[in-house]
Amino acid sequence: MPDATHFTISELAKEFDVTSRTIRFYEEKGLLSPARNGQHRIYDKADRVRLELILRGKRAGLSLDESREIIDMYAPGSSNERQYRFLLDKVNDKQAQLQRQIDDIQQLIMGLQEVRSRCEKALKLNKH
Amino acid sequence: MPDATHFTISELAKEFDVTSRTIRFYEEKGLLSPARNGQHRIYDKADRVRLELILRGKRAGLSLDESREIIDMYAPGSSNERQYRFLLDKVNDKQAQLQRQIDDIQQLIMGLQEVRSRCEKALKLNKH
């Protein structure tokens, strides 16, 4: 049964290689709010997407609060014009911040590139 | 006296906008090891560069341990061939990891770009 529409907590845990505890923790922190069947949690596709976003944010080095900010921007929001402008500003800021983060990482990569060159040069001299 | 060769802890703290406590903490963790004048710490240009690397790593979302790994790659090391090959491998791995991190961030940016489009479209319709 591929491409299911609903998931249990352990299915998601296995798929994304995190523990159930972690997923429940994200809910405590307000990043997820799955439906319930009795007391059991049921996750739909939207919940799954949110979890993916959280974990991507984590790999990117974001805190849960920062990931939450991003997730909240995806929410429909009240179709008020002022709110849209506000959201647009926030999106711009966040994009700029993420871009600065990329710049920092690229600097780190370039720094390592020099280390690499020195290594290769040393190995070459040694070989001859 | 611009471009000094030595710095006190509070000079560096002010320049990089961190507290002295933070700089001392980095030393506790083995990321810095400044000289001493009596019991006072004295930082030279190399120390300053290391601090810059640490803070860049921080902005990039790295842990102190990860930043230390990178800093250690800059160290001369024993000019043994096996060690060079080993270092080269580590540098390659780290570069690849940082690149994956960039990819994740770019995905986040692209996701936000869609949010932006929806916002702008909504504002346009509203304007007319």
Place this chain on the structure above:
DNA sequence: ATTGACGTTGACGTTAACGTCAACAATACC
């Protein structure tokens, strides 16, 4: 009816990355 798999809610433990505060030393200034 009991065992086992899966889930639940607390509650407490842990690590990283500092902040905060106390008690003290040295140096500079008035």
Place this chain on the structure above:
DNA sequence: GGTATTGTTGACGTTAACGTCAACGTCAAT
């Protein structure tokens, strides 16, 4: 010689992001 500034070493406090239990519910299979 007092005092203000800048530094030092502990020691304890704090927040984020979970891990690790304990105690319990529920449903299917033996």
